[in-house]
Amino acid sequence: xxxxxxxxxxxxxxxxxxxxxxxxxxxxxxxxxxxxxxxxxxxxxxxxxxxxxxxxxxxxxxxxxxxxxxxxxxxxxxxxxxxxxxxxxxxxxxxxxxxxxxxxxxxxxxxxxxxxxxxxxxxxxxxxxxxxxxxxxxxxxxxxxxxxxxxxxx
Amino acid sequence: xxxxxxxxxxxxxxxxxxxxxxxxxxxxxxxxxxxxxxxxxxxxxxxxxxxxxxxxxxx
Numbered sequence: 001x002x003x004x005x006x007x008x009x010x011x012x013x014x015x016x017x018x019x020x021x022x023x024x025x026x027x028x029x030x031x032x033x034x035x036x037x038x039x040x041x042x043x044x045x046x047x048x049x050x051x052x053x054x055x056x057x058x059x060x061x062x063x064x065x066x067x068x069x070x071x072x073x074x075x076x077x078x079x080x081x082x083x084x085x086x087x088x089x090x091x092x093x094x095x096x097x098x099x100x101x102x103x104x105x106x107x108x109x110x111x112x113x114x115x116x117x118x119x120x121x122x123x124x125x126x127x128x129x130x131x132x133x134x135x136x137x138x139x140x141x142x143x144x145x146x147x148x149x150x151x152x153x154x
Numbered sequence: 155x156x157x158x159x160x161x162x163x164x165x166x167x168x169x170x171x172x173x174x175x176x177x178x179x180x181x182x183x184x185x186x187x188x189x190x191x192x193x194x195x196x197x198x199x200x201x202x203x204x205x206x207x208x209x210x211x212x213x
Contacts, residue, residue: 046208063213080212094159098213109205113179117210120172128209129179135157136203139211140179140188140196142169149195150164151188153155153202 014043045111046104050078054101060134062086062097069099085123091146096124102131119144155202162186163196 001007007019019037024030048056050073057078061069065087071080078101086097108130119125119142126141135154142149169175180187184201187194 069212078210080210082212085213094161096213098211100209100211100213102207102209104207106206108207110182111180113177113181113208115177115210116174117177118172118174119169122171123213125212126210127177127179128207128211129181130203130206131209132203132206136155137206137209138162138186138200138203140177141211141213142167144168144171147166147168148164149167149169151162151186151196151198152159153162153200154157154159 014041016040045108048103050076054078056103057101058103059099059101061099062134063099064097067099071099071101083121083123089146091143091148094150094152096141096143098124100128102128104131106132162200163198165195 017039019039021035021037023033023035052073054071054073059069059071061067061084063084063086065085067082067084069080069084070082071078080099082099084099086095113127113129115127117125122144124141124143126139128137128139131137138151138153140151175190178189184199186196186198186200188196
C-alpha cells in the first residue's frame with residue numbers, strides 16, 4: 001500500500017479475496033469505521049487459436065440433409081464449409097439442426113465466452129454455451145435469409 | 155431442456171454476410187448477456203442450465 005492509501009498489485013491466483021479496511025479519524029476520541037472490499041479474480045479457462053488439429057473439439061452432425069459437415073482449420077480459423085441442415089426452411093421451426101463443435105468442461109459455471117464469427121453464406125450460424133450434451137444446451141444463432149437472431153434452449 | 159427446444163428470446167434482425175462479429179456471451183448465475191461488437195443484443199434471465207461447455211454452430 002502506498003502512502004496515499006492505494007493498494008496495488010497483480011493477482012496470480014483465481015479466487016475471492018477479502019480486504020478489511022479500518023478508517024480512523026483524527027479527533028481526540030477517534031471514530032473508527034470498518035469497510036469490507038472484495039476482489040474477484042477469474043482464471044482464463046480456455047483459449048483456442050486453431051493451429052494444428054481439432055483435438056480439443058468434438059463434432060456433432062444432427063442435420064439430416066446435405067451432410068456430412070466439413071470442419072477444418074484454415075489460417076488459424078475454424079471453418080465449416082458444408083451446407084448441412086435439417087431440411088426445414090420455416091423460420092418458426094426453432095430446432096434448426098445442422099452441425100456443431102463443442103469443447104471445454106461441463107463444470108464451467110459463470111464465464112465469458114468471446115470469439116469472432118463470420119459467415120459467407122446466408123443461413124444460420126452462432127454459438128452454444130452451458131452445453132451439457134446433445135439434449136441440454138443454450139444456442140444463440142443468427143440467420144440472414146430468415147432474418148432473426150435467436151436464443152434457444154434445449 | 156431434456157431434448158425439447160424452446161425460445162428464450164429473439165428479434166428479427168438479419169446479419170451482414172461476410173462481416174466479422176465479435177461475439178461475447180456472459181453467463182453469470184441465471185443472467186445471460188449476448189453482445190455483438192460491444193452492443194448488447196440480448197440480456198435475459200434463465201436458470202434452466204447452470205453450467206456447461208462452449209460450442210460453435212452452423213445450421
